[in-house]
Amino acid sequence: MRYSRPVVTLADVARHAGVSTATASRIINNSPKPVAEHLRERVLAAVNELQFVPNANARQLARADRSAVGVIVHDVSDPYFAEITRGLQRVAAEHGRLVIICNSYRDPERELAYVDLLHAHRTAAIVLAGSGYHDTAATARLQHKLRVYRDAGGRVAVVGRHEHTGDAIVPENEKGGYLAGDALYRLGHTAIGVIAGPRHLTTTTDRLAGLQRAAREHRRRITSRHVVYAGFDRDGGVTAAAELLERNPAITALAALNDSMAVGALACLRERGIDVPERVSVIGFDDMPVAVDVTPALSTVRLPLEEIGMRAMALALRGGQGAPTTETAAARLVLRGSTAAAPPQGR
């Protein structure tokens, strides 16, 4: 069934133009080596007539250079990664690089498999974006695979990972958590519920740590009954908010560890007829585009996502020289309508 069509090769083009493959190749890649004009025309005409499309695999095999770059994210369709990816693509496109995007769906195994895959394809670099895992075994294996990849000449840049093998952009997650917490405490909230992401993600623990620090500074404590871990998405936000409200009716503020969850929390509160921010304040994290379109507009901690992507790709593409760099991406507090002073009865 699978009859192979007569694929056009460079040899066909050369034959058709009456030159050697060497000359044809030189013309097609316009190499520095000078070639007579009439030959060039003949070859180009042949390329066009035969509709020759050079085999990228053969080409890549023959020359030693690497050009494509791989990107591994949790899920491009998640706005957080969509923003980062946009930045990555932008810079890659400027450099004429092809980007191969892989979704790990937060599965460490799949992540490992993709590193191998990108290594096998001899990509020039791998950009790994997204939280790391609190899973020593998986982390060690990943570290190891990345090291092998680097030893084989690949570059690695990571975004928001602690285990930075290579260059890294680290968003100020702890600092951001602190900013959110500090803002809430300053508004007079004392009972704060935290809608956290998955326990095993470092992003969760980092942001939470910032919140705790703010609490400490304001001589408060965030006990475990004020923290609910859930999926890092809208639905996770809905269920976590519901549980938090159930467990602690006195809560006057909800801090979600990302905007998706915050939006879910808003939905949950709306459904229960709890006014935001009058009765309960809500603050998110990331400042995703949707934040300004929900009602009330979401207060949050802004992370320059697209910029992070751009910087990560720039690091990955810059020459191999120099020691690995670690850059931080600043978190900034953005207050909108979803936060307000704690209501009087909240003490």
Next chain:
Amino acid sequence: MRYSRPVVTLADVARHAGVSTATASRIINNSPKPVAEHLRERVLAAVNELQFVPNANARQLARADRSAVGVIVHDVSDPYFAEITRGLQRVAAEHGRLVIICNSYRDPERELAYVDLLHAHRTAAIVLAGSGYHDTAATARLQHKLRVYRDAGGRVAVVGRHEHTGDAIVPENEKGGYLAGDALYRLGHTAIGVIAGPRHLTTTTDRLAGLQRAAREHRRRITSRHVVYAGFDRDGGVTAAAELLERNPAITALAALNDSMAVGALACLRERGIDVPERVSVIGFDDMPVAVDVTPALSTVRLPLEEIGMRAMALALRGGQGAPTTETAAARLVLRGSTAAAPPQGR
């Protein structure tokens, strides 16, 4: 500066294990050909010790099969494509296929370049998602490139394109437009403003055509002063809504040709203190996740985006047999809080 590291090859593995490359290859790819157990162990041990990662390019060159599949979308970070891409990836992953995602950013030139690129990489299939252009020249060139690709053995599947070379999934854009219009007219609206996407996109004209048909059926007309073309995103919605309101103060309903624009319209109305849906009804298109989180929740026309992606990938991956298939994806009206009966003073 660029000293090449000693890259491990299959030959190294074979030597290290004391076998031929043929045997090593057979073991690594566990080919059907039987191999003695002790050799297998030795080779696998060597692979592990040397951290051998086979060169995918060489492999691809040596065997004739194609495995990766390319996807060209306007922009993955746009929720519309993010949803579709999610579906595409899902099915591809089930088949163990690598997906290469390319963003054309709605630039026909870039689109062409990517087709060449994916062709060069000998991908098994190309999935082209996103509206086509009303640009005969560009369309013809694209058609041509796709034909060359198919002649060379590639498969092509398109989503929402008229010029279907190969398999196609076509969302019911016209029908959806009709549903939106019909719903609005039934609610008693007579002056409807249309927030349209870019003029040169077929998606825009198709959806608009549906709206026009509904108008005709209700013995109304949508004149050009009731239509504003803008960018297919939130900002486009904001500016278009503003202009529409300015031009036709009597408008009681706004139909946006996608949800992003509808969300922008909502923002614009909110800012001007115009109540939705009391004074003005708003309806979107696509039913993106954000639709339920804005206030009021957005009435819209649902398109099964993820499913569309899944079906498109399924078409692209199924064997080459059979004539090109065209499947339609059903549009469905989803009424939420942003639409209501026309206010009395609206006649």
Next chain:
DNA sequence: ATCTGCCAGGAAAGCGCTTACCTCGGTGCT
């Protein structure tokens, strides 16, 4: 004991390119 048959394993021929190296004709010099 000799022959046939079988099968595990190896030699080698590509896959479609790039490029180092060689060839050969023409030029400028003595």
Next chain:
DNA sequence: AGCACCGAGGTAAGCGCTTTCCTGGCAGAT
């Protein structure tokens, strides 16, 4: 006129794999 030199174009050697085809050793049959 004879030489060295130069440079456009071709020859061929890989790049790292897969796979066809061949080899040689062994078991079973006669």
